Amino acid sequence: MDICSEYAFNGEWFFENAREHIERDDFPWIPIGTIGGIPGWHMRLKRNPFNDNKLILFIYTSHEKPRLRCFLHSEYLRNDGAWECLTKRAVFIRHDKGGGYGIDFNIDEMDDENNGYLINGGIKIEYGFQIEAILGKNDIWTFNFHDPLFDCEYDENMISFVKNSEEDEMKLFHCHKQLLTFHSTYFDSDSNENQMIELTGSVGFHDFLQISHGVRFLETSKLFYLDALKFARKYKLFNVVHLVDEALRSMDLTVSEAIKYGLNHRLADLLNEMETSEELKEELKKVNLDKISGEMMKKCVKHFFQLVVQNKHL
The missing domain is CATH 2.60.210.10 (Apoptosis, Tumor Necrosis Factor Receptor Associated Protein 2; Chain A)
Known part of the structure; x- marks a missing residue:
């Protein structure tokens, strides 16, 4: 045995x-x-x-x-x-x-x-x-993150993510330590044991793990990438943030979505596409202004007043 x-x-x-x-x-x-x-x-x-x-x-x-x-x-x-x-x-x-x-x-x-x-x-x-x-879809091979790794009890080379709540049954995801600890300081690279990390949410997490391990999907849904992006930011995998940001460039986003998901470069493009201050005001109502980064707030305020002046001269 x-x-x-x-x-x-x-x-x-x-x-x-x-x-x-x-x-x-x-x-x-x-x-x-x-x-x-x-x-x-x-x-x-x-x-x-x-x-x-x-x-x-x-x-x-x-x-x-x-x-x-x-x-x-x-x-x-x-x-x-x-x-x-x-x-x-x-x-x-x-x-x-x-x-x-x-x-x-x-x-x-x-x-x-x-x-x-x-x-x-x-x-x-x-x-x-x-x-x-x-x-998986489009004949793309994906990793099996549902089950523990081969011989993980001996090698102690695994990170497990667990989501448990009274509403949902327990969900477990398992992956190798090597890639995550190499790309992110969030994870303990000095640990010689299998690690367990609690998830506060699991929607999009499985896709995030696939992307972080090199799988390139052919998805056209922005929600697919936005859900993965929130985990990439949380776990400080900035290489994944960059990949998702690139994938989102060809997709329609709103100003409020760019703010919510921290897409600084995309926000600048979207602000330049706005034509009225009222339009920008409606988008800002959809986000928690107290949680907007200083850089994003400056961009929004600057562009808002530019639109006010611009609209006065129309």
């Missing part, structure tokens, strides 16, 4: 009455839970659809899912006390059908003195399963 325990999802199971189940090919489905944010994962033994004389370990969910890239480690106990094991890296699970195939068993060797694996009428297996990447 040492190797299996390195995976985010792992366990062991003893399949009883193996002979009968092999004959009928009806081993029970063993529930595993939610993996990669996708519910309903199960595991079972079944006959290999391409070789009826072999059994395989099969992991599967019937829920709709994107294409996944996974690691699957599986072992079975032989009757001599040794474990037979197989690690499959980069197992691709299709969204429409199929699952992860693990170690296989030769049915003819079930009772073999040396290689047999029938113990007290059953088969004992161990497994470890990890989703590494998820194919």
Whole structure:
């Protein structure tokens, strides 16, 4: 179980009455839970659809899912006390059908003195399963931040973000320390332990993590980027702030949105597009003036009086 325990999802199971189940090919489905944010994962033994004389370990969910890239480690106990094991890296699970195939068993060797694996009428297996990447919209591969990192208990290389409230169920996001601590002083780069950080809100946080790890989305919604931007500012990832700012340049924004999200350069452009002081006044009513930065306040006041003078001469 040492190797299996390195995976985010792992366990062991003893399949009883193996002979009968092999004959009928009806081993029970063993529930595993939610993996990669996708519910309903199960595991079972079944006959290999391409070789009826072999059994395989099969992991599967019937829920709709994107294409996944996974690691699957599986072992079975032989009757001599040794474990037979197989690690499959980069197992691709299709969204429409199929699952992860693990170690296989030769049915003819079930009772073999040396290689047999029938113990007290059953088969004992161990497994470890990890989703590494998820194919998102526009065929863009994204990271799996829903599950703990591979072997994180030993490496202690993980930052976990948790959102818990009475209204919502607990949400957890997990990522590697290296990139966040390199780009931001917000995170403790000297820590030798896994870190836990509480989230006050989670809308847009998953997308923020993807962007901060190099994923480039083809989104056209400004709310997508504005939600990510608030986390980039909070956690001082200024490289992400720059990337989001660039993405927003081609999108329509209001003065109040530019102020709310701290877009100084964009604010200057938007102020220059305003034609009347009344128009600017209405936009400023939408924001908390006490929280506006000094630089933004100066820009707004200066432009307001410029518009007042300009409108008087019309």
